[in-house]
Amino acid sequence: MPVIDFFFKAHEPGLILLAAAICLISSYACIGLLRHAQRSRDHMRAIWTGVAALAVGFGIWATHFVAVLAFRPGFTLDYDLGLTALSMLIAIVLCGAGIAVAVRGTNVWDRVLGGAVVGVAISSMHYAGIGALVMGGSLQWNPGLVATSILAGIVLGGLSFRFGMGQSLGGLFSGALTLTGAICAMHFTAMAAADFSLCFPLSADGSIDGFWLSLALAFISVLLLALALGSTVLDEADRRRTERERDRQLRDAERLSEVSGRLELALTNMAQGLGLFGADGTLQLYNQRFPELLGLDLEQDLTGISFPQTCRMTLLGANAELEDVDVQLAEVLESHQNLIRHGGEIVHKFSEDQVLRISHNPVGDGSWVTTIDDITERHHSERAIAHLARHDSLTGLPNRARYAEAFDWSLAKVKENGRKIAVIAIDLDHFKDVNDSHGHAAGDAVLKSIASRFNGLLRDGEVIARLGGDEFAALKEFTSMDGLREFLGRLDEALSRRIEDGELAVSIGGSIGVAVYPEDGNDLSKLLSNADLAMYRAKAEFDRHICYYERDMDEQARQRRDMARDLWSALEQDDFYLAYQVQKSVLTGETTGYEVLLRWNRPGHGNVPPSEFIPVAEECGAINAIGVWVLKRACLDAAAWPEPYKVAVNVSGLQLAQIDLIDTVRNTLFMTGLAPERLELEVTETAIIGDKHRALHILRQIKAMGVSIAIDDFGTGYSSLETLRAFPFDKIKLDRSFMSEVENNEQSKAIVRAILALGRSLSVPVLAEGVETLAQLDVLRVEGCTEAQGFLLGRPGAIDWNDLLEAGLSA
Known part of the structure; x- marks a missing residue:
């Protein structure tokens, strides 16, 4: 009761609350840092022990002097600077010793002892701080209360470390509150034990007044607050790290359990055979698949048998002759011996129905693990793949x-x-x-x-x-x-x-x-x-x-290669030229058009017949480029003619196979300005028959532009009526081969008559090629042929329009 009465009557309440707050913050920081130091190792433990000592030492010192500032003895107190600093040092050093004892201890009594040392530090600091007061007179003490204050600091200090060094959050707060109680109980009991009635104010050199002490206390308060917050952060980080570590350990345990379960399951159900042989060469562990693949008795316990015994039993199980087993066994052991020492695999073909791959993996102490795979299906598949890689899939x-x-x-x-x-x-x-x-x-x-x-x-x-x-x-x-x-x-x-x-x-x-x-x-x-x-x-x-x-075949091949090279050069150097052969009406003799004939004056060789260079152009791929050039040149020439005659251009089978032919014709007509109805394309049935649907599609697109389509060399190819039915040709050209004997050969005349009758029935005009005599022309006139061309009517060459105009005027 004297202590309580002294507390309420002799102190300033605001400063008392400040002292209590400082005390609580420093206690919390101390316990938090103490726990962190306990979890640290080596030099980091020493560092965190020092930080905790600073926190609680400053806290005890600041609590003491704030509480002294709150004390009202009836006169103003000054403080000796040296003794004040010494009291702070005593608090820090003794607290550090107590914390070191607690964090390095191995049991709960070490923690209690460390807390008790901190209690001694509280008492020592307090009485050293009282000694730092500068005043006159005689200070009287109550021995009982002095003993009580020291005992309260030691007991409560020991309990605070006992409670605070647990792992729970409640332990942290319990330890902090108990340590706060130790500091406050010791201080106010000790203050109640002192009688200041016979004292009076006194000034001395080197003393400090309350103002500067207050500034120092404010700084220490902020430092304590920072340490408290830091301890909170560290404690939370430790807690999370602990939880993560615990979770990791749980996961590792679960994973280990799962792996163990899977290992057991794998040994039981794995497709491979597995056997563990010891350093003495005996079988120590195996799964069920091991004897099954080797053809051994599944009911027999193989543990303890040697590797040579295993091989011998396997050979006997493979129906080997008894007298051959020892020979085969020697070969098998020789092939496996090096693999057992250094590791590796070998393939054994026991029969067409069983091929095994056996692998040996040394463990390091002379023992090894043998695994066996059944690769029979894979072996058969590899043989089949190897066969397919070297054989034709259709014919074998x-x-x-x-x-x-x-x-x-x-x-x-x-x-x-x-x-x-x-x-x-x-x-x-x-x-x-x-x-x-x-x-x-x-x-x-x-x-x-x-x-x-x-x-x-x-x-x-x-x-x-x-x-x-x-x-x-x-x-x-x-x-x-x-x-x-x-x-x-x-x-x-x-x-x-x-x-x-x-x-x-x-x-x-x-x-x-x-x-x-x-x-x-x-x-x-x-x-x-x-x-x-x-x-x-x-x-x-x-x-x-x-x-x-024969060697002259090489010469012919070389000549064709040279011609192919010259064809490409002729395209680049514009060495081709066109000749035109007139086409006339059989009845009236009037000119109806001209057929374009390609000519090539090959450097060093003279004029080369189309029958020689066209096949080579088709082989080397130049025919498409040549065809485009012929079409363009012919359309340009025809567009410049004074008379609107038709111009007939031959299209090869390779050109007809290209869908680009449609755009080529359209673009050529546009660029040259030639009317579409003046252009006639001649195609052979052989060119059409290669890809009939594609060819007829292309011809329909071209015909839709207004261009005429004639079927050339009719009678020498397939002469299919289906082709004539499938496409509405504008003209049928009768091949020249029928005209050579039409005058005196009744069979030739009958064929000509039949083709002409076919043309009339289909309403398609027929043009006869190769007319060279008047007799041939008379036959055509009698049989009702529409048009003709040949040497009789005009040889191929350039067109002299002046001569034609004069002939027309004279006529």
């Missing part, structure tokens, strides 16, 4: 890559034994007709039938491959030409036999070209090229199916 014959490998093998052999190799190119003669007439399914059936015949005729040293489309190639190792001729005879017989497949019944035939190593070339590329040249010679000669390569 070797493909180009396999053919090249066969040539290399044969080449290596014949270089040793002095034999020869025939490289043979084979091309089916009428395969395109089968595709066009019967469809691609029929074409595939023909190829498979031919391939089956080829497979049936092969003997040692003979290979036949499909290179693509209807192109085949064969190899034949031979010593005498009789052997080669016999093989070629078998090939020719297989090609010439009639093919019957369901409703399909066709005779194909083929052309065969032969080149011989080493006379005709030293590598496969050269030999195949030469065999192709020979094959094309056989295809061009109607009485031969088989042709051997």
Whole structure:
């Protein structure tokens, strides 16, 4: 009661509240930093111990002097600077010692002891601070209250560390409140124990008054507040880190449990066989799949058997003969011994129905893990893929890559034994007709039938491959030409036999070209090229199916290459020119138009007939560019004519296959200014039949512009009435071959009469080509032919309009 009475009557309430706030903040900061130091290690623990000591030491000191400022002894107090600083140092050092004891301790009594040392620091600081008061007279003490104050600081200090160093948030607040109680109880009890009645004010050198002390206390208060906030942040960070660590540990535990479960499940259900062999070579652990793949007894316990015993049991299970087991076992152990020491895998083919891959993985102490995979299906798939990579998918014959490998093998052999190799190119003669007439399914059936015949005729040293489309190639190792001729005879017989497949019944035939190593070339590329040249010679000669390569074929090929090069140069240098052949009415003799004829004066060779350079232009791809040039030049010339005659331009099959032909015609008419009705395009039925639907679509688009379309060379190609029905041609051109004998050959005259009658029935005019005599012209006039052209009416050449105009005026 004396203490309580003293507290309320002898102190300024506002400053008391400030002292309590400082005390509480410093206590909270101390406990928070104390917990953080406890969780730290090594030098960081020492750092955080010092920070906690500063927090509580400043707090005790600031609480003491704010409370002293609140005390009203009846006179003004001054303070000795040195003793005041010493009291602060005592608080910080002793608190640091107590905190160090608590954070380094291993049990709860170490924490209580550390808190008790802090209680001693509180008492020591207080009485040192009282000693720093500058005053006169005699200060009297109550021994009982002095003892009580010291005891209160020690007991409550010990309890504060006991409560505050737990892990819960409640422990933090309990420790802070208890430490606040220790500081306040000790201070106010000690102040009540002092009797200031016999004291009076006194000034001395080096003393400080209350104003400067207040400033120092304010600074310390802010510092304590910052330390308190810092301890809160650190405590929250520690709490989150602890939670994260706990969560991680839980996840690791769950993951470990899951992995353990999966491992057990994997060992039971894994597709691989797994066995663990010890350093002594005995089987220590295995799953059920291990004996199952090796063909061992699933009921037998294999634990403890050696690796050689395992191999022997496996060989016996694979139906090996007893007398062969030891030989095979020695080979197996030798192949596995190095793999067991260094690691690796080996594939064992026990039978067509079982192929195993066995892997050994050393553990490091002499033991190893063996895994077994059943790769039977994979082995079969790889063999199938390897076969497909070297064989044609449709016919099953070797493909180009396999053919090249066969040539290399044969080449290596014949270089040793002095034999020869025939490289043979084979091309089916009428395969395109089968595709066009019967469809691609029929074409595939023909190829498979031919391939089956080829497979049936092969003997040692003979290979036949499909290179693509209807192109085949064969190899034949031979010593005498009789052997080669016999093989070629078998090939020719297989090609010439009639093919019957369901409703399909066709005779194909083929052309065969032969080149011989080493006379005709030293590598496969050269030999195949030469065999192709020979094959094309056989295809061009109607009485031969088989042709051997001859050196003059190279000269012909070279000439065609040179001509192709010169054709491109002629396009660039504008070496082509046009000739025009007149077309006239048979009845009146009036000019109806002119046909454009392309001419080429080849440098160093003179004029080359179109029959020679047009096929080469089609082969080298120049025909489209040449066709565009002819169309443009002809339209420009016709647009400049004084008379509006038609101009007829031939279109090749390759041009007709290009959808761009529509835009080419449209743009040419626009740029030259020629009226569409004055342009006539001549196409052969052979050009149309290649892709009939596409060609007729293109011709309809061009006809819609107003351009006339004539079917050229009618009577020499398919002469299909279906083609005439499918497209409304503006003119039929009767081929010149029928006119040469029309005067005295009744059959030729009958054909001409039939075509002319067909034209009349379809209301399509007919123009006859190649009219060279008056008798021929008379026949045409009698039979009702509409137009004609030929040498009789005018030779091809440039048009002299002056002569034509004079002839017209004189007429």
